[in-house]
Amino acid sequence: MKHIMKMALLISFCLRRAMSFQIQHQGARSRSDVILKGRRVLPKMVIDSQSTRTITNNIRETRDASSSSTSSSNLSNNNFSSDICISLTKEEKDLFELLKDVAECYNDKTVLRVAGGWVRDKILAEQTDDFSNGFRLTSKKKEKSVDRTAKAKIVKKETETQTPSAVKRTFSESVLRTSAKPVDIDIAINNMLGREFAELVNDYLDERGQDTYKVGIVLTNPEMSKHLETATLSIGNFWIDFVNLRTEIYDDDEHAESNEKGTRVPVSVGIGTPIEDAYRRDLTINALFYNLQSGKVEDFTEMGLKDLNAKVVRTPIDPVQTFMDDPLRVLRSIRFASRLNFALDPVLRAAVRQEDIRTCLRRKVSRERIGSEVDLMLRSSRPVCAAKLLCGLDLMECVFPLEPVDGRGTTATLAYYDEGVRLLSTTHAYLIQNAKRPPVWCSGDKGNDKNEISDEASQITEETPDIKLTQDEEARRLLWYACLFYPYVTAYWDREQALNIGSEPQEIHSKKKRKAKKSKQSPLHKLMLDELKRSAKDAQQVEMIQQSARLFGKLVTRGGGQKGIKVLLSGVKVAAIDGIVAPGMDKDDPVLSQIMDFRLKCARVLVKCKHLWRAAFVLSLCTELQRVDDAQTQIEQTYDADEMHADDITADQNAEVFSQFNAFATSLLDLNLIGIWNMKPALNGDEIASRVLTNLPKGPIFRDVMDRQWEYMVQHPSCPVEEVEDYLRGEFSDYV
Numbered sequence: 001m002k003h004i005m006k007m008a009l010l011i012s013f014c015l016r017r018a019m020s021f022q023i024q025h026q027g028a029r030s031r032s033d034v035i036l037k038g039r040r041v042l043p044k045m046v047i048d049s050q051s052t053r054t055i056t057n058n059i060r061e062t063r064d065a066s067s068s069s070t071s072s073s074n075l076s077n078n079n080f081s082s083d084i085c086i087s088l089t090k091e092e093k094d095l096f097e098l099l100k101d102v103a104e105c106y107n108d109k110t111v112l113r114v115a116g117g118w119v120r121d122k123i124l125a126e127q128t129d130d131f132s133n134g135f136r137l138t139s140k141k142k143e144k145s146v147d148r149t150a151k152a153k154i155v156k157k158e159t160e161t162q163t164p165s166a167v168k169r170t171f172s173e174s175v176l177r178t179s180a181k182p183v184d185i186d187i188a189i190n191n192m193l194g195r196e197f198a199e200l201v202n203d204y205l206d207e208r209g210q211d212t213y214k215v216g217i218v219l220t221n222p223e224m225s226k227h228l229e230t231a232t233l234s235i236g237n238f239w240i241d242f243v244n245l246r247t248e249i250y251d252d253d254e255h256a257e258s259n260e261k262g263t264r265v266p267v268s269v270g271i272g273t274p275i276e277d278a279y280r281r282d283l284t285i286n287a288l289f290y291n292l293q294s295g296k297v298e299d300f301t302e303m304g305l306k307d308l309n310a311k312v313v314r315t316p317i318d319p320v321q322t323f324m325d326d327p328l329r330v331l332r333s334i335r336f337a338s339r340l341n342f343a344l345d346p347v348l349r350a351a352v353r354q355e356d357i358r359t360c361l362r363r364k365v366s367r368e369r370i371g372s373e374v375d376l377m378l379r380s381s382r383p384v385c386a387a388k389l390l391c392g393l394d395l396m397e398c399v400f401p402l403e404p405v406d407g408r409g410t411t412a413t414l415a416y417y418d419e420g421v422r423l424l425s426t427t428h429a430y431l432i433q434n435a436k437r438p439p440v441w442c443s444g445d446k447g448n449d450k451n452e453i454s455d456e457a458s459q460i461t462e463e464t465p466d467i468k469l470t471q472d473e474e475a476r477r478l479l480w481y482a483c484l485f486y487p488y489v490t491a492y493w494d495r496e497q498a499l500n501i502g503s504e505p506q507e508i509h510s511k512k513k514r515k516a517k518k519s520k521q522s523p524l525h526k527l528m529l530d531e532l533k534r535s536a537k538d539a540q541q542v543e544m545i546q547q548s549a550r551l552f553g554k555l556v557t558r559g560g561g562q563k564g565i566k567v568l569l570s571g572v573k574v575a576a577i578d579g580i581v582a583p584g585m586d587k588d589d590p591v592l593s594q595i596m597d598f599r600l601k602c603a604r605v606l607v608k609c610k611h612l613w614r615a616a617f618v619l620s621l622c623t624e625l626q627r628v629d630d631a632q633t634q635i636e637q638t639y640d641a642d643e644m645h646a647d648d649i650t651a652d653q654n655a656e657v658f659s660q661f662n663a664f665a666t667s668l669l670d671l672n673l674i675g676i677w678n679m680k681p682a683l684n685g686d687e688i689a690s691r692v693l694t695n696l697p698k699g700p701i702f703r704d705v706m707d708r709q710w711e712y713m714v715q716h717p718s719c720p721v722e723e724v725e726d727y728l729r730g731e732f733s734d735y736v
Contacts, residue, residue: 082297082305086122086290095238096292102204113289115188120285123308182239194242195231247272248280275300279316282329287316311342319351327360331373338386352393362398370399371532378480384428387421401531403523405492419487427483427622435470441665469614479615482545489524489546548609548616553624555601561660563598564667574672579718596715599671603714607677621661628653681709682724692725693735705732
């Protein structure tokens with residue numbers, strides 16, 4: 001009788017478990033779509049049509065798991081366990097002790113394993129110095145936006161307290177250090193759903209009078225390859241995902257039919273074994289587990305540790321099947337290969353080139369997920385490697401669908417991809433070469449000298465600090481986008497200008513643009529918003545960098561470089577108290593007048609790109625370097641390279657480019673233009689209307705008055721208010 005009652009209770013338990021697990025959700029596809037649930041509040045469920053068969057399977061699986069729980073809990077003693085030692089921080093030890101206490105308190109047969117990226121990165125941290133304590137390659141939780149003042153204070157404080165070894169956290173080819181983000185930890189559970197264990201964590205804390213945490217539920221969405229429900233908790237500096245070990249069942253007939261459609265959706269998903277879970281993961285290096293109870297690393301595919309040592313990105317099973325399960329894994333493979341500087345397995349490369357896989361990537365994966373992967377690639381320390389892999393595997397058109405802009409069709413568009421990758425490589429290499437000994441204009445130090453900053457420029461140090469490009473992760477990310485699509489956008493501008501549509505970026509300063517209608521948005525704006533699902537702010541800033549780079553290029557190559565040299569040779573500077581400091585010149589000197597006109601032209605570009613001016617300027621510089629290289633390549637193809645001494649000519653031309661651009665940028669510092677975008681008008685609108693131009697009507701003329709005031713203040717820094725009033729009365733005498 002007791003056995004019958006136990007079996008009845010077991011069947012009842014399994015029915016409840018299966019009903020809670022076999023559900024169809026129309027829900028979140030990304031972490032940004034997480035639905036926060038209060039404690040004990042679970043989403044509504046609908047029983048799947050396959051529930052009857054699945055319930056039977058789950059009863060059998062649960063009964064088998066119950067009879068072999070002892071062997072399951074001792075997996076760490078078999079050949080899958082490794083002797084690799086993982087060093088834990090104090091915070092990680094405390095977290096893992098908490099989770100083990102929860103498991104022991106409520107179900108002593110529960111085995112907890114950390115899965116995926118955390119294990120991989122910890123093992124790499126033991127093997128190389130490229131990963132310092134707690135450093136993570138990825139963080140799914142995005143950093144909250146902070147004002148640049150706070151960011152600058154943090155950077156300054158960290159710089160002052162860093163040890164010599166920690167100062168290595170700068171821009172380099174091996175590691176591009178990024179801002180600290182919460183550490184991602186994925187916890188895989190052997191005998192319950194992730195949300196069930198997350199609720200047990202809260203129960204455990206609540207019973208002991210401690211604070212509980214909100215549980216976020218990422219719902220399943222099979223059509224978008226999201227087959228597993230995930231519970232999330234944010235504890236301290238950890239962003240934790242709780243999931244069950246998973247196994248998937250596919251119907252053979254349905255599988256064959258779905259392959260023709262370019263999709264592969266399991267008919268049932270259940271709680272699996274560690275081996276089943278490991279083989280359904282994307283890559284062998286991401287299929288490693290760290291058993292919390294045993295404290296050992298487990299490699300159930302028996303390939304993960306080998307591939308880590310061999311620096312190879314490989315799938316646990318046939319890559320075609322892996323990519324059919326979730327085509328986004330194509331981009332994930334490229335991202336990890338580029339970030340870790342690993343090689344792609346040849347079999348994996350061949351699978352990526354199959355047209356069926358590309359079709360799945362286009363049709364089955366949401367553009368949000370694709371855009372997120374691309375963004376993670378560009379945030380890494382090796383964006384060039386990722387871009388070259390995308391280009392080499394012919395994925396650029398699939399990931400970045402661009403409209404033909406010059407009537408030459410797809411062939412020309414593919415050429416723009418290649419040129420964009422080359423420009424990205426040139427720009428990335430330039431920043432690396434100048435990381436240790438940057439030019440004066442790139443260091444950001446001179447512009448922060450309080451003794452040399454004018455009233456308007458001083459606002460940059462108090463309100464919007466000027467941060468070095470090599471330390472500004474966000475500016476670099478936007479710069480990489482700008483590089484990739486700059487050749488394409490330049491062709492678009494040239495065509496629009498030829499058609500007299502007026503899409504050429506204009507030399508404007510503080511005029512605010514109205515938001516463009518969708519039908520009039522540029523192809524790049526549409527790509528960023530519609531295809532990559534980036535924010536409107538990202539799209540605007542990338543375009544702003546590109547437009548400003550074009551304007552900088554025109555200024556420098558059309559005499560601005562020579563004028564910059566003239567500024568440096570003349571000794572003219574703009575000081576805080578005295579305004580213009582011009583040794584040996586009076587205020588009517590024509591040279592001084594030319595320099596102030598030059599100051600105005602530069603200011604018009606700077607107010608357009610603001611704190612991103614260095615990103616725009618570097619893009620302009622590297623574009624010119626690439627133009628020189630292309631021109632020289634064409635000459636070599638026409639003439640005998642040995643007779644032309646091509647290498648010497650190219651070196652001389654590059655030296656001239658550097659000379660012109662460095663002189664131009666350094667003159668911006670001497671003329672105290674960094675922060676000019678924060679300059680406040682001497683007279684506001686009410687003051688102008690009440691005591692200067694009393695007959696001034698409302699309308700466009702008012703904007704002209706404010707613009708002329710701004711221009712005069714740029715050309716006459718630190719001038720008194722009375723001087724500005726007299727100037728406006730003279731320029732607009734009809735309204736006095």
